[in-house]
Amino acid sequence: MVTPLKMWCFLPLAVLLLSITPTETKVVNEMSECEGFLLDETPPQVPGILENGGIMNQNRYKIICQTYRDEKRFVTLYDTKNKIPVFSAYKYRGGEGGEANRFWKIEPQLENMENDVNMEDCNINIEYKNQAGDNDYKTGTRYDKGHLFPLSYALNEDDKISTCTLTNAVPQVASFNQGSWRRMEGRVKCVLDNYCNSEGYLVTGAEPSKKTIMNKDVNVPSVLWSAFCCYSEKLNTWIASAHWGKNAQEEPNVKQMYTRTLEELYDKLTDKLGDKKFEAFPNTKCPLRENVAEKYPEIKQKCRIPVYVPGAIGKGGARRDGRARGIGGAGGAQGLGGARGAGGGRGVEGARGAGRGQGVGGAQGEGGARRVGGARGEGGARRKGRARGIGGAGGAQGVGGARGLGGGRGVEGE
Numbered sequence: 001m002v003t004p005l006k007m008w009c010f011l012p013l014a015v016l017l018l019s020i021t022p023t024e025t026k027v028v029n030e031m032s033e034c035e036g037f038l039l040d041e042t043p044p045q046v047p048g049i050l051e052n053g054g055i056m057n058q059n060r061y062k063i064i065c066q067t068y069r070d071e072k073r074f075v076t077l078y079d080t081k082n083k084i085p086v087f088s089a090y091k092y093r094g095g096e097g098g099e100a101n102r103f104w105k106i107e108p109q110l111e112n113m114e115n116d117v118n119m120e121d122c123n124i125n126i127e128y129k130n131q132a133g134d135n136d137y138k139t140g141t142r143y144d145k146g147h148l149f150p151l152s153y154a155l156n157e158d159d160k161i162s163t164c165t166l167t168n169a170v171p172q173v174a175s176f177n178q179g180s181w182r183r184m185e186g187r188v189k190c191v192l193d194n195y196c197n198s199e200g201y202l203v204t205g206a207e208p209s210k211k212t213i214m215n216k217d218v219n220v221p222s223v224l225w226s227a228f229c230c231y232s233e234k235l236n237t238w239i240a241s242a243h244w245g246k247n248a249q250e251e252p253n254v255k256q257m258y259t260r261t262l263e264e265l266y267d268k269l270t271d272k273l274g275d276k277k278f279e280a281f282p283n284t285k286c287p288l289r290e291n292v293a294e295k296y297p298e299i300k301q302k303c304r305i306p307v308y309v310p311g312a313i314g315k316g317g318a319r320r321d322g323r324a325r326g327i328g329g330a331g332g333a334q335g336l337g338g339a340r341g342a343g344g345g346r347g348v349e350g351a352r353g354a355g356r357g358q359g360v361g362g363a364q365g366e367g368g369a370r371r372v373g374g375a376r377g378e379g380g381a382r383r384k385g386r387a388r389g390i391g392g393a394g395g396a397q398g399v400g401g402a403r404g405l406g407g408g409r410g411v412e413g414e
Helices: 012-018 157-163 180-195 262-273 297-303
Strands: 023-028 061-068 071-079 084-092 118-121 143-147 169-173 200-207 223-232 237-246
Touching: 061 157, 071 157, 084 169, 180 223, 180 237, 180 297, 223 262, 237 262
Parallel strands: none
Antiparallel strands: 023 061, 023 118, 061 071, 071 084, 084 200, 143 169, 200 223, 223 237
16 A cells, blocks of 8 residues: 555456466455454454454455465455455564565455455456456546555565455545555554564554445545554563544645554544444453553654644644644644744744744744744744744754644654
């Protein structure tokens, strides 16, 4: 999911000429038939869909045990009505990153259980009844084929190829896929590589939207989410965290996806799904109320993880959309007494945004002088396009340092 995928599906004749190795996949009835990808072999709890390891509506939801070259790679729960996966679960064993030589595939058994167990390269001349086809992602669409099990997390070439099935992809807004989601995947990979002994369990899923449909056939999810858990020998404890983000247009290099606790993710998805509790890792040792970025400064620094501040607004608080506000601020980012920059300025304990900023007292700080594109606050100095509040250091940093829209900093940020 890290990069937009530009591969296309070839017709069966071309497939034969290229001698592509068939990928074996099985549609099964129980998660227990796909061992090795779930922590403690315990499937997620998805109210109304997957409860206590059993599928509530087996006509609609299908378990796919993804296998390539006779080796199981990961497991997917697929929604044949919305034509997107509910989630993919996988065990991280260290990822090489990079690309792979592959063709997008479909699962023939979703169309007819009598079909072959091997994946097939999709046929652009066919409209599939129970799953998305490559033809649904037509040229010019603003959606990428967004991997749930990321290609960049795959251990080797065969693993990478196995991720390139449309049963492991959702229509993901290109700027979201290539923006905050991509950066999040890189940070999680850093944690897994450095603190999880290059081994951890992940579940990544999508929440269907109520109205947005691609090509009149495939649901465009409103939210994508991901959770990981592992035992860290370095820290001598279990660690876990979660992320989620709206599947919507983003400005380049602006939005951050903040690291959250498993409990916060569970609460969010439970609210959407009803009274029963959603759980990615039920009945395991995964810490529910710990955020790796908040609990372990070492991880935060090494993997450059931005921290979410509850309440979204407050003293030096970072907002979910990447902005920040200081004391008494309103709109964008403000410092004490209403110092505000265009799209995010900065003052006392506030955050620097892009363009202009103000110190204490409004357009010009006490004893300060204003220059092109910005301002100087009390005790601060300003360069073009930057501002400092009281006690600021390094050009665009206030007390404690958190980052706001356009790269500024306030308390507790990146």
